[in-house]
Amino acid sequence: MPATTFSPPALPARVTIREMGLRDGLQSVATIVPTAAKLQWVRDAYDAGEREIEVGSFVPPKLLPQLADTAEVLAFAQTLPGLRATVLVPNLKGAMRAMEADAEMMLLPLSASHAHSLANLRKAPDDVVAEIANIRAERDASGKRTRIEVGISTAFGCTLQGRVEPAEVVRLVQAVLDEGVDAVSLADTVGYADPAMVSSLFERVLRVAGDKLVAAHFHDTRGLGLANCYAALQLGMTRFDACTAGIGGCPHAPGASGNVATEDLAYMLHSMGIETGLDFDKLLALRAKVAQWLEGEPTHGTIWKTGLPRTMQREALHG
Amino acid sequence: MPATTFSPPALPARVTIREMGLRDGLQSVATIVPTAAKLQWVRDAYDAGEREIEVGSFVPPKLLPQLADTAEVLAFAQTLPGLRATVLVPNLKGAMRAMEADAEMMLLPLSASHAHSLANLRKAPDDVVAEIANIRAERDASGKRTRIEVGISTAFGCTLQGRVEPAEVVRLVQAVLDEGVDAVSLADTVGYADPAMVSSLFERVLRVAGDKLVAAHFHDTRGLGLANCYAALQLGMTRFDACTAGIGGCPHAPGASGNVATEDLAYMLHSMGIETGLDFDKLLALRAKVAQWLEGEPTHGTIWKTGLPRTMQREALHG
Numbered sequence: 001m002p003a004t005t006f007s008p009p010a011l012p013a014r015v016t017i018r019e020m021g022l023r024d025g026l027q028s029v030a031t032i033v034p035t036a037a038k039l040q041w042v043r044d045a046y047d048a049g050e051r052e053i054e055v056g057s058f059v060p061p062k063l064l065p066q067l068a069d070t071a072e073v074l075a076f077a078q079t080l081p082g083l084r085a086t087v088l089v090p091n092l093k094g095a096m097r098a099m100e101a102d103a104e105m106m107l108l109p110l111s112a113s114h115a116h117s118l119a120n121l122r123k124a125p126d127d128v129v130a131e132i133a134n135i136r137a138e139r140d141a142s143g144k145r146t147r148i149e150v151g152i153s154t155a156f157g158c159t160l161q162g163r164v165e166p167a168e169v170v171r172l173v174q175a176v177l178d179e180g181v182d183a184v185s186l187a188d189t190v191g192y193a194d195p196a197m198v199s200s201l202f203e204r205v206l207r208v209a210g211d212k213l214v215a216a217h218f219h220d221t222r223g224l225g226l227a228n229c230y231a232a233l234q235l236g237m238t239r240f241d242a243c244t245a246g247i248g249g250c251p252h253a254p255g256a257s258g259n260v261a262t263e264d265l266a267y268m269l270h271s272m273g274i275e276t277g278l279d280f281d282k283l284l285a286l287r288a289k290v291a292q293w294l295e296g297e298p299t300h301g302t303i304w305k306t307g308l309p310r311t312m313q314r315e316a317l318h319g
Numbered sequence: 320m321p322a323t324t325f326s327p328p329a330l331p332a333r334v335t336i337r338e339m340g341l342r343d344g345l346q347s348v349a350t351i352v353p354t355a356a357k358l359q360w361v362r363d364a365y366d367a368g369e370r371e372i373e374v375g376s377f378v379p380p381k382l383l384p385q386l387a388d389t390a391e392v393l394a395f396a397q398t399l400p401g402l403r404a405t406v407l408v409p410n411l412k413g414a415m416r417a418m419e420a421d422a423e424m425m426l427l428p429l430s431a432s433h434a435h436s437l438a439n440l441r442k443a444p445d446d447v448v449a450e451i452a453n454i455r456a457e458r459d460a461s462g463k464r465t466r467i468e469v470g471i472s473t474a475f476g477c478t479l480q481g482r483v484e485p486a487e488v489v490r491l492v493q494a495v496l497d498e499g500v501d502a503v504s505l506a507d508t509v510g511y512a513d514p515a516m517v518s519s520l521f522e523r524v525l526r527v528a529g530d531k532l533v534a535a536h537f538h539d540t541r542g543l544g545l546a547n548c549y550a551a552l553q554l555g556m557t558r559f560d561a562c563t564a565g566i567g568g569c570p571h572a573p574g575a576s577g578n579v580a581t582e583d584l585a586y587m588l589h590s591m592g593i594e595t596g597l598d599f600d601k602l603l604a605l606r607a608k609v610a611q612w613l614e615g616e617p618t619h620g621t622i623w624k625t626g627l628p629r630t631m632q633r634e635a636l637h638g
Contacts, residue, residue, distance in 0.1 A: 006554055008518040009325040162629045192628040195549045196591040199327040222628070223583050223621035224590075227546035230514045235325055257621070264542050271543075272515040302542035302576070309511040309541070310481045 009234050014275040016239045017266060018052040018215060019045050020259055021290065022073065023088055025247035026066045027057065028258060029297045035069040037293045039076045042083075044289065045244070048282035052084045052239075053077060054107065058094035074101050086149075090121055095135040099144040107185075108132055108150050110176065112169045113158030116189075120153075125172055133179040140180075149183040150176045151217065155201065157192030166201050174208050183214040187241075188228065191221020191257075195231035202235045217241040218260050220300065221249070225260035226268050233274075240265060244283070245290045246300030261301030263287055271312060280308065328553050333594040335558045336585060337371040337534060338364050339578055340609065341392065342407055344566035345385045346376065347577060348616045354388040356612045358395045361402075363608065364563070367601035371403045371558075372396060373426065377413035393420050405468075409440055414454040418463040426504075427451055427469050429495065431488045432477035435508075439472075444491055452498040459499075468502040469495045470536065474520065476511030485520050493527050502533040506560075507547065510540020510576075514550035521554045536560040537579050539619065540568070544579035545587050552593075559584060563602070564609045565619030580620030582606055590631060599627065 022038060033041075038055075045053055055077050056070025070087060077085035086105040089095045098106040110128050111117035117125045136148055154161075155169050173184050186205060188198075198216075205213050216232040216239070218225045229240055242265045248258030263283045269276050284304055291299045307313075341357060352360075357374075364372055374396050375389025389406060396404035405424040408414045417425040429447050430436035436444045455467055473480075474488050492503050505524060507517075517535075524532050535551040535558070537544045548559055561584045567577030582602045588595050603623055610618045626632075 006328040007522070008515070008550070008553065011515060157628055157630045159629055190628075191625070192630060194587055194590040195546075196327070196330060203326070221621075222586065222625050224545060224587060226543060227514075227549045227587070230546045230549065231327070234327065267541065268513055268543060268546070271513040302540075306510070306541050309476055309509075310478055311476045311511060 011233050011272060011274060012236060012238045014238065014277075015233070015269050016052055017050065017262055017269075017276055017278065018054065018086075018239055018241050019050050019244065019262060020054050020217070020241045021243040021245070021247055021262070023054040023056050023067065024241070024259055025243040025245075027064055028248045029066070029294060031294050031297050032066050033293050035072055038069065038073045041244075041286065041290065041293075042073060042077050042080070044282065044286040046080045046083055047279075048286060049276070049278040051082055051277065052086065054086045054088065057088040057090070058097040059088075059090055071097070071101055074103060078102070089135075091131055092135050092138065095138065099139060099142055099146045102144070103146050105147040105149055108135065108148060108181075109153050110150050110172055111153045111158075112164045112172055113154035113161040115161035116154045116158045119160060126175075129172065129175045129179065132176055132181060136180045147182040149185060149214065150181050151185045151187050153187045153189040155186045156188045156197055157190065159190045166204055169201060170204055170208055173205050173213075177209060177212060183212050184209055185213065185215035185217055185241075187217035188219055191219040191224070193218065193228050194224055195227045198228045198231035199235065202232055202237065206235060213237075215239040215241060219248070220246060220257040220260050223257075225257070226264060229260060229265060229268070245287050245294070247290070247294065247297070249298060249300070257300040261303075264301050264303050267303045267308065271309070330552050330591060330593060331555060331557045333557065333596075334552070334588050335371055336369065336581055336588075336595055336597065337373065337405075337558055337560045338369050338563065338581060339373050339536070339560045340562040340564070340566055340581070342373040342375050342386065343560070343578055344562040344564075346383050347567045348385070348613060350613050350616050351385050352612050354391055357388065357392045360563075360605065360609065360612075361392060361396050361399070363601065363605040365399045365402055366598075367605060368595070368597040370401055370596065371405065373405045373407060376407040376409070377416040378407075378409055390416070390420055393422060397421070408454075410450055411454050411457065414457065418458060418461055418465045421463070422465050424466040424468055427454065427467060427500075428472050429469050429491055430472045430477075431483045431491055432473040432480040434480035435473045435477045438479060445494075448491065448494045448498065451495055451500060455499045466501040468504060468533065469500050470504045470506050472506045472508040474505045475507040475516055476509065478509045485523055488520060489523055489527055492524050492532075496528060496531060502531050503528055504532065504534035504536055504560075506536035507538055510538040510543070512537060512547050513543055514546045517547045517550035518554065521551055521556065525554060532556075534558040534560060538567070539565060539576040539579050542576070544576070545583060548579060548584060548587070564606050564613070566609070566613065566616070568617060568619070576619040580622075583620050583622050586622045586627065590628070
């Protein structure tokens with residue numbers, strides 16, 4: 001029977017959605033989107049109000065030909081005033097490229113799963129921590145201002161290893177903070193998280209990282225992406241990664257959604273009265289373009305099919 | 320920046336999923352499922368651990384030929400020990416049939432939207448309250464033990480009217496409780512709710528209804544069904560309506576999901592360590608049958624496509 005003692009916490013007044021489609025999305029699909037379309041994507045996302053966009057990865061083009069034009073996309077994004085253009089880098093070599101390009105921030109993935117870390121970066125997590133320490137030292141020595149965010153991936157479990165201990169996540173967060181990184185984020189790379197896990201792990205990591213825990217990254221593989229965002233919002237998180245059209249699904253799980261869809265998350269936030277600065281119609285127009293560029297690839301998300309509730313149509317979602 | 324002051328509430332240890340597929344699901348699809356298949360559905364759901372099933376509606380067969388065999392399905396369900404078989408009734412005539420059949424509970428819909436109430440029952444909400452009062456009086460006079468639950472529909476908004484005032488929902492809950500009904504529930508009939516609305520409205524109604532607010536009914540039209548369940552769980556709700564395969568979408572919104580999918584909700588609950596008494600493999604086997612019976616109709620849900628996380632496969636979800 002219901003207990004009436006719980007009062008939900010005040011939610012943040014404003015949230016930033018960080019667009020991951022050009023990196024986490026495109027790295028998982030076979031189609032190579034032409035550079036011109038990527039620049040259009042960045043421009044349209046900017047016009048829709050997006051101010052943080054991960055434009056690609058500095059990885060060898062052989063590994064991810066989809067992202068071979070990252071430097072070019074980054075250079076374009078840097079021409080748009082007030083846009084924080086970020087890149088993923090897997091190692092020192094990539095970090096040097098990000099710094100040479102004066103990226104605002106570089107995202108360094110660190111798998112909390114030992115098995116995933118070996119499969120993805122061919123290094124154990126502690127060796128990745130050591131590489132991150134090198135990158136931080138190089139950054140400081142270079143005088144570059146590129147910020148370093150460590151994204152703890154597979155933080156809620158791993159398809160290879162199975163369970164990932166929350167204590168291991170906390171330990172790795174502490175380790176990279178000790179190495180002087182600027183920020184950390186938590187990622188449910190494979191869609192294993194549920195809202196209770198999110199509440200619990202974010203609470204633990206916030207105790208260690210405080211306001212250096214800057215972002216939450218959820219995949220919607222099993223339909224819990226938005227519920228997980230809500231759980232993290234309740235803990236005061238104000239920055240969420242998402243992909244236009246919910247792309248980024250694992251190629252080995254046909255039919256599975258990828259990242260939380262930008263436009264679905266924007267709908268939930270706006271419905272709850274949380275400001276995002278985003279123009280909903282423009283987000284949907286961009287979604288349609290992305291789906292066209294990725295013709296034949298699965299796209300996801302819900303609100304583009306149903307439209308906004310009648311109660312939200314008049315106020316419309318214009319920033 | 321994150322605030323670390325919020326501690327999420329303890330979630331309920333056990334939750335009941337009330338299967339609505341045979342009523343809310345089938346009433347929205349054109350296909351008429353044969354009675355034999357419905358009996359199989361009830362039996363399989365029971366074998367999977369379901370103990371509350373809404374088997375149909377006592378409405379004129381002309382209006383809903385899909386549910387014309389409700390009495391037969393109810394009679395069969397009543398042979399299964401410990402199964403609470405319920406029916407929806409729109410008026411006194413239907414209520415008399417439910418009582419004659421010794422239904423364990425009858426669900427009386429009461430629209431909080433004036434426009435929806437007129438469209439659905441051709442009566443204003445206060446006239447429906449008067450009918451409910453009559454039904455309660457007839458029930459008491461008859462000596463029958465069929466419980467009366469009033470489901471407040473369009474509690475979070477309405478496709479016809481738009482906004483529905485929470486104060487109106489609270490007023491109607493109070494009105495039917497004053498008329499002596501046994502229980503109330505809140506339904507997001509059209510998929511307009513978000514988790515903040517759920518928190519706020521359930522909190523308000525719990526203050527009026529206490530443990531007479533027995534169930535939450537969410538549609539997943541815009542992808543927020545499970546997030547809304549999580550919000551209601553945090554307020555201590557322990558009974559959730561759901562439909563196998565997420566059926567029940569509005570025929571006027573192509574592609575839109577219907578009710579929260581039973582198997583997706585079961586996955587979320589089990590992942591969070593909440594007992595449901597349900598066998599996951601059997602739920603999925605039933606889902607496959609239902610999709611077959613409804614061939615050509617849209618079905619929904621996520622977990623049937625992706626399977627359980629590796630972390631949950633060993634423990635398997637057997638009660």
